[in-house]
Amino acid sequence: MLAAKKLFSYRPYWAKRFGIAPVLPMSRAEMDQLGWDSCDIIIVTGDAYVDHPSFGMALVGRLLESQGFRVGIIAQPDFQSKTAFMELGKPNLFFGITAGNMDSMINRYTSDRKIRTDDSYTPHGVGGKRPDRSVIVYSQRIREAYKNVAVIIGGIEASLRRIAHYDYWSDKVRRSILPDSKADLLVFGNAERAITEIAHRLANGETIDKLIDIRGTAFMNKGPLDNWTIIDSTNVDKLGRIENPPDPYAWNKDCRVDENTNKPVNQPDSGQVVKFVPNRNKTVIRLPPYDRVVADPILYAHTSRVFHMETNPGNARALMQRHDKRYIWLNPPPYPLATEELDKLYELPYTRKPHPSYKDAKLPAWEMIRFSISIMRGCFGGCTFCSITEHEGRIIQSRSEDSVIREIETIRDTVPGFTGNISDLGGPTANMYKLTCKSEKIEASCRRLSCVFPGICKNLITNHDPLIALYRRARKIKGIKRIFVASGLRYDLA
Ligand code: SF4
Structure with missing residues (x-):
């Protein structure tokens, strides 16, 4: 059994007394309405802020809020100067920077390296609201704005660029994103455990340079750590x-x-x-x-x-x-979330809508996912062309059937425009829901890169009954007409 501190077992930060924000603030006026003099953590993101668990800034923001921290969002700031990055003031603990749900270069360019005119993660779908290599640019602007502030980078762009890597856009091997961004810490993979521990330890008075032992993080160091x-x-x-x-x-x-x-x-x-x-x-x-x-x-x-x-x-x-002259140090990857942790994370009080400041602007990425639900994470396919295993890991993390059913009912009852169709009940690979190695001990020891290549491992439990039961139960909910699976499916497993 992989031992990790339970995600929701930390003693809440004192600012929990401010309560749950109807929506995480994006301006000083909203902070004033909430009675906040400052933010503890500010998340800077290349995507528009949609308060929905499919959007990274909302998932991490609401998680940190549930731990008692006051979290502000700076979404798609004007990156030409530091002004927009000072909108919410200096955070008490740290800035968390992400390019958004996609690598900014994929978002900005087509596969034949032509600039895109649109951006699904921006109001009205217009392009050009984020810079190339957003994580680096945002970090630089924050360093210009504030001298002594902790900067932590994360999300898919930082995660997949954590060591020297091939960059298709420049057709070169680029160095890790850490020295270019000058961030203090990089969190890779699904970052809930790491970011929660970082926030609490900083809140308890530790300094960022002392946080060298957290799984799922990377940092620059002069040499090897002592006693390794x-x-x-x-x-x-x-x-x-x-x-x-x-x-x-x-x-x-x-x-x-x-x-x-x-x-x-x-x-x-x-x-x-x-x-x-x-x-x-x-x-x-x-x-x-x-x-x-x-x-x-x-x-x-x-x-x-x-x-x-x-x-x-x-x-x-x-x-x-x-x-x-320095080293990138990568700690081992984070432990996966248990079912009850994942349930709680996805059932935090998201509004499931774009921030009200966007008014009626059409946000294509939200239009696509507003009736869809994540039921699992991770993929044990280990395909060489895909980054899911590299980012999320290959141990499947699944939500409980009850939690997914509750989320369908929430969508039915609260999301505007719902007509009875769930557009996706899935995840990275939908039919890996609740599939696992037959033994935790074997799984913890296993060094295979894939559970299904070159053949399906004999130790893999491939029983699809839990998934079928979930789909059948979901289809019977009052007010639900159809359930679609728009996620990846492995035919070899099915
Ligand atoms: S032993 Fe087989 S099923 Fe278990 S984790 Fe390894 S490859 Fe996957």
């Missing part, structure tokens, strides 16, 4: 072409399970063996440095393989990669 064992990445993965895939169980023989008896079996190490390092929690893998992966595609491929192998929260180790 460094192993070179070539001990984990052989350079060059892989003819035979490495044995996923080789690092720890105990986790190999006999398919008939379901008992651990011992077997000789084979393939690319990783020696078992006793104190895995204090072991960091040193990746080839940035200047070498830029120059050598074989080192780039090797780095990418090691990066992907260290994504299972049950056994992933920390990573470090030198960029010039």
Whole structure:
């Protein structure tokens, strides 16, 4: 069982006494109405603010609000000067920066690198409201505005650019986004656990430079941290072409399970063996440095393989990669959320509508998702062309049937324009709902990159009954005419 502090078990911050904001404020006037003299946390985002759990700023904002913090939103600020970034004043704890639900370069350009004229995440769908590489630009403006303020970057753009990475738009290997943004911390993957811990620890008086031990975060450091064992990445993965895939169980023989008896079996190490390092929690893998992966595609491929192998929260180790004279330090990925945590997160008091300042402006991204519901997170497909596993992880996190049903009823009763059709009851891969490894111990030890490639793993429970039961129950709700599945589906599993 992966041990993590429960998301909603923190002692609330004193500002909880201000209560729940009808909508998170985007102006000083709204802060005044709420009786706030300042914000504790300000989220800067490249998307328009829609108070709906499909929008990252709302999900993280409402989560932090539930922990007692006063959260303000600066959405799609004028990025030509620092003025718009000072609209809500200086936050007491930190600025959280995200490019939005998409990488800003994908949002701004077509796949053949032509500039887009539209932007689904902007009122009226107009393009040009966010800069290229928004995370870097927003961070720079905030640094211009305030000298001593903690800056934390997150969201898909920061998450997928956390180490040296290939950038399609410039056709180059770019360095990590951390040195370019000059942020204090980067949170990667689904950031609820990390951002909650960061907020509470800062509120308790710790300084941002001391927050070096939080899973799902990365930061720059002069060198390796004290008391850590460094192993070179070539001990984990052989350079060059892989003819035979490495044995996923080789690092720890105990986790190999006999398919008939379901008992651990011992077997000789084979393939690319990783020696078992006793104190895995204090072991960091040193990746080839940035200047070498830029120059050598074989080192780039090797780095990418090691990066992907260290994504299972049950056994992933920390990573470090030198960029010039400093190192990017990546802590292991966050532990997945339990069902009850996910339920609570999705049932926070969202208005499910765009911020009232947008008035009647059409917001295409909201039009698309306002009748849809996320039932799960994560994907164990591990497809090489897709970033879901790299971002959300491959352990499936599912909501309870009751929670999803309650959300359908909320949509039916409160969302304007609802005509009885739920446009999507899904997630990254809808039919992975409640699919899991048959044993938590095996799952925590597993080093496979995919549960379904090269074949469906014998340890994978592929029972679709919970999903079918959910769909049937949802279809019977009074006032519901049709339920659609507009998410990904794996036909091999179905
Ligand atoms: S089902 Fe997935 S997590 Fe479990 S052993 Fe197989 S590949 Fe590993």
